[in-house]
Amino acid sequence: MSDSSGAEEQQLLKLRDKIDSLDLDIQKLISERARCAQEVAEVKMKSSHAENVVFYRPEREAQVLTRVMERNEGPLANEDMARLFREIMSACLALEQPLKVAYLGPEGTFTQQAALKHFGSRVITRPMPAIDEVFREVEAGAVNYGVVPIENSTEGVVNHTLDSFLSSNVFISGEVELRIHQxxxxxxxxxxxxxxxxxxxxxxxxxxxxxxxxxxxxxxxxxxxxxxxxxxxxxxxxxxxxxxxxxxxxxxxxxxxxEKIEDHPDNSTRFLIVGKNRSKPSGRDKTSIIVSMKNEPGALYSLLKPFDDHEIDMTRLETRPSSHGNWTYVFFIDFIGHMEDDNVQAAMRDIREKAVEIKELGSYPEAVL
Missing domain, CATH: 3.40.190.10 (Periplasmic binding protein-like II)
Structure with missing residues (x-):
C-alpha cells in the first residue's frame, strides 16, 4: 500500500467515525423528541378527560416545517430537510395516536402520494372510490382527515370536489401541492x-x-x-x-x-386536507369560502370590492350552479389571510351586507412542502 493510499484510508476512517458519532447523537435526540411527544399526549388526555382529544394541529406542524426551512444552512435543500422532519414528526405523532386518512383511491394514485407527503408515512391511509365518499368518511368520524384534489395547473378545477363542499360540513385544514410527473x-x-x-x-x-x-x-x-x-x-x-x-x-x-412525458414540465396539482376541526392561525394562511349572491346587476362587483378595500389578495374565484334555482350561481373564493385577521373580518362584514349566504370552508396553513 502506498503512502498516499494509506493516508486516504486513514482520512476516510476518521470521517466514518465522525459520522457514527453524529448518528448516535441524532438518534438520541430523536428518541428524546419522541418522549416529549408522548408527554404532550398525556397532558392532552388529562386536560380533556380523554374525550375529543385533538393530537394533530395543522398550524403547529406548518410552523415547525417553516422554521426548519428558514434556518436550514445546507448542503441539503430546504425541501429535503423539511421532508426529513416531516417523517420524524409523523413517527412521533403515531406514538400519540396514528392518524387515519381517507383519500381518492385506489391505492397508488397521486392523491395517496399527496396524503403521504402531507402527513408522512406513519399515517393509516384508506382509499375511497369517489370524492364524495372521502367527505362522508370524514363527516362520519371514520377517519381523522380526507385528501381530495382541487385543481390542476393545466386542466383546471376539479368540479366534483367543489360540489361536495356545497353539501358537506367539513372544514379545510391544509393544502398540498404536488408536482405531477407522468x-x-x-x-x-x-x-x-x-x-x-x-x-x-x-x-x-x-x-x-x-x-x-x-x-x-x-x-x-x-x-x-x-x-x-x-x-x-x-x-x-x-x-x-x-x-x-x-x-x-x-x-x-x-x-x-x-419518464416525465407530461406536456408541461411544471405540471402540478393542488390537494386539500379536510377535517372536522377549524385551524388556528399559523402566520401564513389561506381562507376558502362559498358565497351566494343575489341575482342582480353589479352582484359580482359588490362581491369583489371588499377584497380590494381591505387589501386582501384573492387567489382563486370559481363559479358553480346553485342548487337553489335555475340560472343562479355560487362563488368559490380563496384568499390570503385567516378568518381571525382584522381585515378579513371587516371584508366579511361588507360582503354579508350584499350576500344571500357566506359559508366558511376553513382557514388553513399555506402549503409548506
Whole structure:
C-alpha cells in the first residue's frame, strides 16, 4: 500500500467515525423528541378527560416545517430537510395516536402520494372510490382527515370536489401541492414494439397529449377510472401500456420505459386536507369560502370590492350552479389571510351586507412542502 493510499484510508476512517458519532447523537435526540411527544399526549388526555382529544394541529406542524426551512444552512435543500422532519414528526405523532386518512383511491394514485407527503408515512391511509365518499368518511368520524384534489395547473378545477363542499360540513385544514410527473410503463409481458393501447385517467391522457401524438399516434387511448387502474390492467396484457405515476409502477411491478412525458414540465396539482376541526392561525394562511349572491346587476362587483378595500389578495374565484334555482350561481373564493385577521373580518362584514349566504370552508396553513 502506498503512502498516499494509506493516508486516504486513514482520512476516510476518521470521517466514518465522525459520522457514527453524529448518528448516535441524532438518534438520541430523536428518541428524546419522541418522549416529549408522548408527554404532550398525556397532558392532552388529562386536560380533556380523554374525550375529543385533538393530537394533530395543522398550524403547529406548518410552523415547525417553516422554521426548519428558514434556518436550514445546507448542503441539503430546504425541501429535503423539511421532508426529513416531516417523517420524524409523523413517527412521533403515531406514538400519540396514528392518524387515519381517507383519500381518492385506489391505492397508488397521486392523491395517496399527496396524503403521504402531507402527513408522512406513519399515517393509516384508506382509499375511497369517489370524492364524495372521502367527505362522508370524514363527516362520519371514520377517519381523522380526507385528501381530495382541487385543481390542476393545466386542466383546471376539479368540479366534483367543489360540489361536495356545497353539501358537506367539513372544514379545510391544509393544502398540498404536488408536482405531477407522468410516466409510460409496461408490464412484464408487454412487447414494446407492438403497443396498440394506452390506458390512463382522462386528465393524464390530456396532460400527455403532445407526447402521445408524437410517439404513439396510432395507439388507442383508453380512459379509465384512475391511473392505478391503468397500471393494474397493463400488468397482465402484452400489447398495452399505461400512463401513471411512479407509485403505481412500484405497486404493480411495472417497468418505466419513458419518464416525465407530461406536456408541461411544471405540471402540478393542488390537494386539500379536510377535517372536522377549524385551524388556528399559523402566520401564513389561506381562507376558502362559498358565497351566494343575489341575482342582480353589479352582484359580482359588490362581491369583489371588499377584497380590494381591505387589501386582501384573492387567489382563486370559481363559479358553480346553485342548487337553489335555475340560472343562479355560487362563488368559490380563496384568499390570503385567516378568518381571525382584522381585515378579513371587516371584508366579511361588507360582503354579508350584499350576500344571500357566506359559508366558511376553513382557514388553513399555506402549503409548506
Amino acid at each position: 410516466h409510460l410503463m409496461i408490464g412484464p409481458n408487454t412487447r414494446l414494439d407492438n403497443i396498440t393501447r394506452v390506458y390512463s385517467h382522462q386528465q393524464s391522457l390530456a396532460q400527455c397529449r403532445k407526447w402521445l401524438d408524437a410517439h404513439m399516434p396510432l395507439a388507442e387511448r383508453v380512459a379509465v377510472s384512475s391511473n392505478s387502474e391503468a397500471a393494474k390492467r397493463v400488468h397482465s396484457e402484452w400489447n398495452s401500456a399505461a400512463i401513471a405515476g411512479s407509485m403505481a409502477a412500484e405497486l404493480y411491478d411495472l417497468q418505466l420505459v419513458y
